[in-house]
Amino acid sequence: MPPTPKNYRNSVEAELNHHAYMSNYQNILEQGHAPVMTKEYKPKLPRTFDKYLTPDELKTVVFNNPRIQLLLESMASNSKQTRKEVDKKAKEILNEIGLARNLAMIRWAGMCITTIGRRILSGVYVNEANIIRVRDKMGNLPILYLPSHRSYCDFILMSYICFKYDIEIPGIAAGMDFYSMVGMGSFLRKTGAFYMRRSFSGDDLYWEIFREYMHALVIDYHIGIEFFIEGTRSRNFKALVPKVGLLSMALEPLFMGQVPDIMVVPVSVSYDKVLEEQLFVTELLGVPKPKESTKGFLRALKKLDQKFGRMYVDFGEPISAKNFFGSNLDRIRHSNVAPYLQKLSKNEIALIKELGFEVVQKQQERIVITTFNLIAYFYSYNVFLNTRLSLEQLCNGVLILKNIFDRLGAHVAAKEKSINMDVIESIEIHSNILHFPTAGSNLELVRPTIQLNDVNLKTLKGHYLNAHAMQLAVSTVSLQIYINPCMFWVSGPALMILAALKLSNETSGKAFQKDELRLRIIELNEIFAVEFVIIKSREELEFIRNLETLSQLRVMQISDKILFTRNETADILLSSLVPFLCCYFQVIETILEKCADQDFNEKDLLVAVQQRIEAALTARPKYIHPYCLSLDNIKSALASFTQNSFVQQEKKANATKYRCHQTKLLSLRNNFLQYLQLLPFTINEYCYIISKL
Amino acid sequence: MATNLSSGSVVDGSLSKEVKSVIPRNRQDVLKWYGWGYKNAKFSFKNNSITFEGDQYTLGGQTLPHFTKWVEDQFDFKLSDIERYPNIPQEFPEPKRNVPFLESLQSTGILFSDKGEDRLVRCHGQTLHDIYTLWENSYERIPDLVIWPKNHNNVVNIVKLANEHNVVLIPYGGGTSVSGSITCPQNEPRMIAIVDTSQMNKMLWLDKQNLTVCFESGIIGQDLERELQKLGLTVGHEPDSYEFSTLGGWVATRASGMKKNVYGNIEDIVVRVKMVTTKGVLERECSAPRVSCGPDLNHVILGSEGTLGIVTEVVLKVRPLPPVKRYGSLIFPDFESGVKFMREVARRRCQPASVRLMDNEQFRFGQSLKPVSSWFHSAIEKAKQAYVTKIKGYDLSMACAATLLFEGEAEDIQRQESVIYEIAKKYKGFPAGGTNGERGYILTFVIAYIRDFALNHQIVAESFETSVPWDRCALLCRNVKYKVKSECERRHIKNFLISCRVTQTYDAGCCVYFYFAFKYVGIKDPVGTYEAIENAARDEILACGGSLSHHHGVGKIRSKWYPKTVSETGVGLYKAAKNELDPKNIFAAGNLIPNEHDHHTKAKL
Incomplete structure (x- = not known):
């Protein structure tokens, strides 16, 4: 049995299981444990065939696919191109996509990783029991590895680990960014990558070929497939709503009866610190990501004298797609017509989407909560309380949080026995964000030195922030992205507390009905569905679980009614919502002020919100948190408002326009305001306090 | 519920192909409203000779002096150039x-x-x-x-x-x-x-691996074949009406095609078929080639003649276009030798794509449809005739002919030809060349236009068909001809023609086609007369072991014999199916069995 949150309800058991769990992790960079890159590589194959295709034969299979042939035929007859020309075009596309393999290259890359890894990391920790469990289950089904995506290191690491544990290195869907890097493109291809354009629109031939390539990998090829279900690296370290495109391509053969089942393995990769950290922070604030180039890669290598702490990799329990879909999977439906002539129905896509959410859920459950996640959380909480933290207070705080997170079911890296060492080591690694300026002083936010001289104003995604705002934003966002991984665990309980706080306020502190609470939470879940990746089908399950956890934490007393008791735990949990509540509130205010009765596009809104926050920061603003400047945040607020019809979306040929529903949005604003007013924190002072630090 | 939409179509609609039909939605723009075929195609009498107009056909624009003479001799009158076509x-x-x-x-x-x-x-x-x-x-x-x-x-x-x-x-x-x-x-x-x-005539998909194709039921035969032949494929289903008839119609009537020996009849070609009934969609949920799953419900749809529902989509087998197509013909001294030849071919199962045997009347009629020819050609024709009569010693008033169509790989055709000619020899038949054979098949589509021309000249011309076991084939032909002849004589019809041909062969029997025409000058109710004679002929056919229909179907005009052919139990079963699928009798065309509802309301009115 995999550890699920349920197993952790009893704290003693939790502690025991947790120890057992964390002890399964092996640092594979340790002397004697690192993969021997010169060993004979006879990996376990996900599938066995009588005859194995070479990468080139795989391309031929795709080229000869009847659907592709049909398309080429019609292209040749409907355009000026000859059949030979369209065939050539198709082969070029296949060569662009297709994976290759070079074992020597893999060995060489592995040696580099060991060397560099030992220099900059304190360890790559792999849950051995779990990866071996996956390996044991392999042998007769297509397998999809779906890792969480926080860094480009994810796929390098995955291949390295597969080599170490004698698992066939999977084909990895990589973005075209790498393809165009000199040398890097072909290097990654030889170590397992196949390439995917970001946008398929407007190029039918490419789309069809890519789709059939994916099908052929699943149906006819013997290695696993790896891709990132979140679609992109999550810049803010929160889970992203799963993308359904690649997953449905990969699962189509199951629906069409071309494979008996597909094994889906969620993989959780966690980092103390990712290489891209500061790039992400500036990206979140609107400075576009630099184009991947070999030069940039080499420059990044130079940075590698920093310390990045530990990385954790955990292979989740393999999910049988067939079992997951259960009786909803109707393969007979598709058995009457050749697979290549068919498409999936909306219902089937919805099923796949559910599986996508399940995978993200499972990834998140095994993402290790690092010591710095807890430090950032506790520090931020104390800013709301306007209290300073000594090292000792910080360590105590981290332990309080560890206790809460253990109960919630998270895997926390910090150990009680070595808490001081863990905290000091973490702060050392993240000394660009938080530091103790002198021995014995309190913990402080670092004032970043920002050089944005070479920023091209035209490429800015939002507003050109002034130096003050930028400085404040960089430090706060850097801090917040380390709190964000915690949101998977705390957003549910925190929203419940928020709802309870309001209900309790309305009943002047008396107990209230469970159903009332449920209704409020459903409402809040709808608003924050995008932000916290909440899926409707899990809502009731989560409601029961959160209620139980909060009663254990003595925040709720449950009899026939529910009585809410505010305590420190409640405040700690609640504090996590502040940046999001503020941001959504500010986005609403901006829309109502600037675009109440006119169409606007996304960029208009991003600029307007950032301008508004920037101006407000100089005063003592109400309900403003510098994290409101993060564009991802504003975008998910807009997505949420659109989904809930507070804002109407109109997709036109090359632009998407929005228009707000004024009365609806006004009532939402008042709702938010009520919530904000009830918060037991000095939010008004937050920016002030931060900027004084 | 009549809808089955919840499950939805699994087919990717983006792969379907619109087909531009030869026939527009406003069909009267291209087709005759009062008769058969294209508006511009018809036989007419001009400058003392019959001409065929219609650029769709190879015969188009040709003058037919032999045919003119044949008609005038056969019906004993002089053609006039008056046209009585209605407005x-x-x-x-x-x-x-x-x-x-x-x-x-x-x-x-x-x-x-x-x-x-x-x-x-x-x-x-x-x-x-x-x-x-x-x-x-x-x-x-x-x-x-x-x-x-x-x-x-x-x-x-x-x-x-x-x-x-x-x-x-x-x-x-x-x-x-x-x-x-x-x-x-x-x-x-x-x-x-x-x-x-x-308007539902798309090619929904084509599966070259399994050689199957899915069309909407409204596609007409020539559109279907044209689209497939562009892709090097063919369904090969060619009923004589295939220029105008639709796939759905073929299914609903159990159509038969000229080349069924290679491609099969419609029931052999259909893999799956979708029919919308008032109770939902009836469809076999499997594309496997053959199943043992209770009675084949495809056969409830095939031949339902519009009384149970509407056929909407059909999956058919397709075949690669044959690389070689070759015609041939044979001449036999008399019809019975010809039938023996046909029987032997069927016994040896060596049928080419098509083999048809014409009786003497049709043989001569066919000869008369030869266009005016050059001096050189007519000399050759004379020589040929001389060869048949003088050297072979055939009596031209007895001789009959078979036409042959071979399709396939060159070497296979060669083998088939030699077997066929060897069998023919056994029954005193001899090859009479490809041109004669080819003409026979080209005329297939033109003959249908004669009916309207004849009607204009006060001649009723119709055909009817049956299928019969081998042992009764010659006998049935003889008896039916006798019956028609005596019915005409009884009615004092002097100028008539009754002729037959064997158009299909099977293991256990064959399909016989009769042509019947008479001049109705002086007859009050030509249609009633014709129907009475056809009915008498049908009684004779049934008595001789023939079927109610080989491929035209029962419809309304043959429904009175239907209970006899399927037994009362069979009628009960059909009615139960009808009652299950269409309790309110929405599909009240009234085919197969006389429309009870119709009679009922008639009584009430």
């Missing part, structure tokens, strides 16, 4: 209007029309009765509405609404029926809507 009526029976139905239909956005002309041109098939009534402009009941669905889902909607509002639906494809099956039940009190499938 399209300007007034039409007032349509019945089921207003709630029309309102609901309007809201679906499906195209429909209640224009008189649209209704008139779809009120009939191609029986003599149909055409004569048109010429006389004496239809009392024509459809009240014409609806043009664009796809399967449209049909589902139409059937659902018709069932809700109690409106009669008659499916209509190419309008080539010769069984009265699409003629309106004349006493139907409810609103009658024609569901014209011509």
